[in-house]
Amino acid sequence: MLRRLSADDERFKEVSFVEGLNLIVASTTASSADTDSRNSAGKSSLIELIHFLLGSRATNTALAMNKALRHITFNLEMDWPGLSSPISVRRSGQRAGFVTLNEDVTGTDDGAMFPRTGPVELPAERWTQLIERDLFGLRGDHPGVSGRVLLSFLARRISSHGFNEPTRTFSRQSAPEAASNLAYLLGLDWQLVDEYRQLAARKATRTQLKKAVDDPVWGRIVGSTADLRGQITLAEAQVERLRGQVAAFQVVPEYERLKDRADQVSRRIKQLAQEDVIDQHNLEELQAAVTETTDFEVDYLEPVYRELGVVLNDQVRRRFEDVKTFHHSVIRNRRRFLEEEVAELTERLQSRRAERARLGEDQARLLRGLAEGGALEALTTLQTALGREEAALQALRHRFEAAQTLEASARQITAKSVELQQAVDTDLQERRRQTDEAILLFSHYAQRLYGEGREAYLAIEAGRNSLTITPRIDSDGSRGISNMVIFCFDLTLAVLAHRHGRGPDFLIHDSHLYDGVDDRQVAAALKLAAEVTEEENLQYIATINTDSLGMASQRGFDPEPYIRSPRLTDEHETGGLFGFRFKTTGKR
Amino acid sequence: MITPTKGIAPDRCLLAVGAQILLQLDEPRSVSQTWARLRTWRAEHGHASPVSFGWFVLALDVLYSMGAVELDQDILVARSMHAAPLER
Numbered sequence: 001m002l003r004r005l006s007a008d009d010e011r012f013k014e015v016s017f018v019e020g021l022n023l024i025v026a027s028t029t030a031s032s033a034d035t036d037s038r039n040s041a042g043k044s045s046l047i048e049l050i051h052f053l054l055g056s057r058a059t060n061t062a063l064a065m066n067k068a069l070r071h072i073t074f075n076l077e078m079d080w081p082g083l084s085s086p087i088s089v090r091r092s093g094q095r096a097g098f099v100t101l102n103e104d105v106t107g108t109d110d111g112a113m114f115p116r117t118g119p120v121e122l123p124a125e126r127w128t129q130l131i132e133r134d135l136f137g138l139r140g141d142h143p144g145v146s147g148r149v150l151l152s153f154l155a156r157r158i159s160s161h162g163f164n165e166p167t168r169t170f171s172r173q174s175a176p177e178a179a180s181n182l183a184y185l186l187g188l189d190w191q192l193v194d195e196y197r198q199l200a201a202r203k204a205t206r207t208q209l210k211k212a213v214d215d216p217v218w219g220r221i222v223g224s225t226a227d228l229r230g231q232i233t234l235a236e237a238q239v240e241r242l243r244g245q246v247a248a249f250q251v252v253p254e255y256e257r258l259k260d261r262a263d264q265v266s267r268r269i270k271q272l273a274q275e276d277v278i279d280q281h282n283l284e285e286l287q288a289a290v291t292e293t294t295d296f297e298v299d300y301l302e303p304v305y306r307e308l309g310v311v312l313n314d315q316v317r318r319r320f321e322d323v324k325t326f327h328h329s330v331i332r333n334r335r336r337f338l339e340e341e342v343a344e345l346t347e348r349l350q351s352r353r354a355e356r357a358r359l360g361e362d363q364a365r366l367l368r369g370l371a372e373g374g375a376l377e378a379l380t381t382l383q384t385a386l387g388r389e390e391a392a393l394q395a396l397r398h399r400f401e402a403a404q405t406l407e408a409s410a411r412q413i414t415a416k417s418v419e420l421q422q423a424v425d426t427d428l429q430e431r432r433r434q435t436d437e438a439i440l441l442f443s444h445y446a447q448r449l450y451g452e453g454r455e456a457y458l459a460i461e462a463g464r465n466s467l468t469i470t471p472r473i474d475s476d477g478s479r480g481i482s483n484m485v486i487f488c489f490d491l492t493l494a495v496l497a498h499r500h501g502r503g504p505d506f507l508i509h510d511s512h513l514y515d516g517v518d519d520r521q522v523a524a525a526l527k528l529a530a531e532v533t534e535e536e537n538l539q540y541i542a543t544i545n546t547d548s549l550g551m552a553s554q555r556g557f558d559p560e561p562y563i564r565s566p567r568l569t570d571e572h573e574t575g576g577l578f579g580f581r582f583k584t585t586g587k588r
Numbered sequence: 589m590i591t592p593t594k595g596i597a598p599d600r601c602l603l604a605v606g607a608q609i610l611l612q613l614d615e616p617r618s619v620s621q622t623w624a625r626l627r628t629w630r631a632e633h634g635h636a637s638p639v640s641f642g643w644f645v646l647a648l649d650v651l652y653s654m655g656a657v658e659l660d661q662d663i664l665v666a667r668s669m670h671a672a673p674l675e676r
Contacts, residue, residue: 289641304589304602304646308653311590317655326652326659330645333662334619341620 001539002506003077003086005049011579012072013566015046019539021530023559026511026568027546040570042577043511043543044158049074050508053089054151055128058096063159065093068582079505080105081134089127099127106130135504136184136497144180144194153185153493155508156486163512166471166482166489176200179467185497186460186469187434189427193467195420199413200465206409213406225407228400235393242386249382250373262366269359272352279352283345290338301327417464424462435460438492445488445532446473449524458492480517487513487525495536506539514544519551527557590650599635605647610656613666622664 005015015024026041048063053076058065064074070093077088083105090100104120122130132138132147152169156162160170168178176197183193213224223231305320318326428435439458446456455474460467471489475481490507497503514522529540549559569575592598599605605626612625623644630639648664651657658665 300589300642300646301649304649305653307590308650312654315654318653323649323653327645327649329659329662330619330648333659334623334641334645337618337620 001079001086002050002541003079004075005046005053006075006077007072008075009072009578011574013568013577013579015566015577016564017539017541018564019537020533021526021562022539022541022564023526023549023562024541024543024566024568025546025549025559025563026543026570028570040576041568043545043568045577046543047155047157047508047510048159050076050155051151051157053091053099055099055124055131056148058093058124062093062096063584064091065096066582066584068580069578070094091124097124098122099124101127105134137501137503138184142190144177144197145184145190146181149177149181150185150497150503153181153490154497154503154506156490156510156513158510158512163483163486163510166486167469174200175466175468179469182469182493183467185493185503186438187496187500187502188431188460188467189424192420192424192427196417196424196466199417199420202409203413206406206413209402209406213403223399223403225400225403228396228403232393232396232400235389235396239386239389239393242382242389246379246382246386249379251376251379255370255373255375255378258366258369262363262370265359265363265366269356269363272356272359276349276352279345279349283342283349286338286342286345290335290342421462421464424467428460428462438496441495442471442488442492445491445528446484448528449473449484449488449521450476450478456488458489478518478521480515480521483513483515483517484521484525491529491532491540494538495532498536498538505537506541509540509542511543511545511548513542514548517548519548519555522548523552523555523557526552526559526562530562589646597637599630600637600639600643602643602647602650605639605643606651606656609644609647609651610666613657613664616660616663616665618663 001019002017004017006012007014024043024046026043028041045063052058052062052064053074056062063069064072073090073092075088075090077086080087083103087105088102090102091098098121100119100121102119104118106120106122106126128147131151132142136147136150138145138147149169152160152162156169162169164171167175167182174197176194176199180190180194180197183190301324302320305316305323308316438460442458443456447454450456450473454476455472457472459470459472461470462468471485471492473481473485473488478484487509490509494503494507498505514525517525526542529542532538533540553559566577568577573581589596590602592601592604608629609622609626612622612629617625623641626639626644648657652659656667658667
C-alpha cells in the first residue's frame with residue numbers, strides 16, 4: 001500500500017492514500033488545452049512522481065529533473081513486506097542517483113529483517129533491486145524480467161504511451177520483452193517465455209550482421225565462408241612452416257661472439273698464409289745463400305793475398321794465417337747465422353702449419369655451430385612472427401565461424417523458435433490452472449463491466465516469436481472499450497500477482513484510462529475496483545476528472561467515500577499538485 | 589782481382605767492393621747485415637756486375653789484411669785506416 005506522497009516544498013499538496021479505492025479528483029477547465037506547455041492540475045505528475053520515488057531512471061525529460069522541481073525532495077511513505085510500520089523513501093532531482101530510506105530494509109536475502117534505526121542512503125539501482133526482491137519476490141538473477149517493467153504494468157505512464165495497448169507499457173517495447181514480464185505476473189514459466197526474448201535478440205543481431213555482410217565495405221570484416229576458407233588454408237601453411245622453423249631452431253649461446261671469433265679466425269688464417277709466402281721465399285733465398293757460401297772461394301784466398309802483397313805491399317798488416325782464420329770465421333759465422341735463420345724460418349713455418357691446422361679445425365667448428373643454429377634474438381623474432389601468424393589465423397577462424405554461423409543461424413533460429421513454440425505450448429497445457437485462473441478473472445471483470453452476454457476472453461498462446469497474450473472484449477460500439485480492456489487486464493494482473501506473492505498490493509491508473517469511456521462503464525469499473533480491492537486486500541489509486549466522475553455518479557456510483565485530498569484544479573496558479581506553474585519539457 | 593783487370597769490372601774488383609763494404613760499416617754490423625746492405629747499396633747505385641757472397645768475403649779479407657776491419661765477437665768493426673801500423 002502507498003500511504004502518503006509529500007515534498008519539502010510547502011506549496012506542494014500532500015496526497016494521502018488508504019486501502020481499497022482511492023480517487024484523486026481534478027477539475028480541468030475547458031480553457032486549458034492539451035497543447036498547453038505548462039503543467040496543469042498534475043494528475044499525470046502524481047504518477048510520474050510515484051515512479052520517480054520507486055526508482056525510475058532520471059532522464060533529462062523526467063518530471064523531477066525539471067529545473068523548477070530539481071531542488072525539491074519528494075517523499076513517499078509506503079508499507080513494506082515484513083514491517084509493521086510504513087517506510088519512507090526520499091529522492092530529489094539534484095541527487096537523482098540516490099534514494100534515502102528512513103530505515104534500512106536491505107537486510108539479508110534470506111528474508112530475516114532486523115530494521116536498523118536511522119536513515120540509509122542507497123544508489124537508485126540498489127533500491128530497484130530491493131523492490132524486485134521484496135515487492136515482486138524476484139530472487140537471484142532474472143534476465144528478461146525487471147522490477148521497473150513490472151511496475152510500469154501496475155502504474156502505466158502516459159508519458160511513455162502506456163495506454164496504447166494492454167500488453168505493452170511503452171510504445172517501442174518489444175512483444176517478447178513484455179511477454180516475459182507478463183508471464184511472471186501471471187505465474188507462467190517466465191524463464192521459458194524469456195527464451196523468446198533471447199531468440200529475438202539473436203535474430204536482431206543476425207539481421208544486423210547479415211546487413212553488415214551484405215554491405216560492400218562492412219562485408220570485408222566478416223567475409224564469405226569461401227574466401228575465408230582459402231585464407232585459412234594459406235595462413236595454416238604459413239603457421240606450420242614457422243612452427244617447423246621454430247622447432248628446429250637451435251639457439252647458439254653468444255652467437256654474435258661466435259661470429260666475431262669466426263671472423264677473427266678466418267682473418268688470422270689469411271694472415272698466416274701471407275706470412276708463409278714471405279717466409280717461404282726467404283727460406284729459399286737463405287737456402288740458396290747457404291749453398292753459395294761454398295768453400296771454393298777459399299781457393300781464391302791465397303792468390304788474393306799474394307796479389308795484395310804485390311799491389312799494396314806496405315798496406316798489408318796481417319799474416320796470411322790470420323787472414324785465413326778471419327776468412328773462415330766470417331764464413332762460419334755467416335753459415336751459422338744462415339742456418340739459424342733457416343732453422344728459425346723452418347720452425348716458424350712448421351708452427352704456422354700447426355696453427356693453421358688448429359685454426360682450420362676451429363673455423364670448421366665455428367662455422368658448423370653457426371650454420372646449425374642462430375642467435376637467441378633470431379629465435380625470438382621467429383617466435384614473435386609465429387605468434388602473430390597464429391593470432392591472425394585465430395582471427396580468421398573466428399570470422400569463418402561467424403560467417404558460418406551467419407549462414408546457418410537463420411535455419412537455427414527458425415528451428416529453435418519452432419522448438420520453443422512447442423515447449424511453451426506444452427508448458428501452457430500443463431499450467432492450465434494458472435491460465436484458467438487468469439482467463440476466468442478477466443472474463444468475470446469484463447462481464448461485470450459489460451454484462452453477462454458479452455463475449456470476453458483472455459487468450460494465452462505460444463506464438464512463433466513470442467508468447468501472445470490477447471485480452472479481448474467484443475465490441476458493441478461502446479466508447480472506450482479498449483481502455484476498459486486495459487482496466488480489466490491490469491486488474492487481473494494485479495490480483496493474480498498479489499495473490500501469489502509475485503507483486504505488490506497496489507494498482508494505479510491515470511485519468512486517461514477513463515477519458516472517452518462510456519459513463520456506465522466508468523461507474524461499473526470504479527464499483528468493481530472498490531469491491532475487488534476489498535476482497536483481495538489491494539489498493540487501487542486512480543486520478544479522475546470531475547466530469548468523468550460526475551457522469552459515473554449519475555450512473556449509481558457514489559464516489560464520496562473514496563475521494564482523497566487534495567482536490568486538484570488547473571483553474572488558478574496554485575490549484576495544481578505542485579501549487580505553482582512551471583514550464584514543462586517534452587509532451588505530457 | 590784486387591784492382592780492375594780485363595776480366596774483372598771496376599765495380600767488382602776487391603778494392604772497390606771493400607770500399608763499398610766500408611761505406612756500410614758506419615756502425616759495427618753483423619756479417620749478414622753487412623752483406624745485405626752491400627747488395628742493397630749496389631742495386632741502388634746501379635752496379636750490375638754480380639758479387640757473390642764468396643767474393644764479398646774475399647773483399648773482407650782484403651780489408652782485414654789491411655787492418656781496415658776486424659771481427660769482434662762475430663761483429664764486423666771498421667778501423668781507421670790511419671791507425672798506427674801494427675807490429676810485424
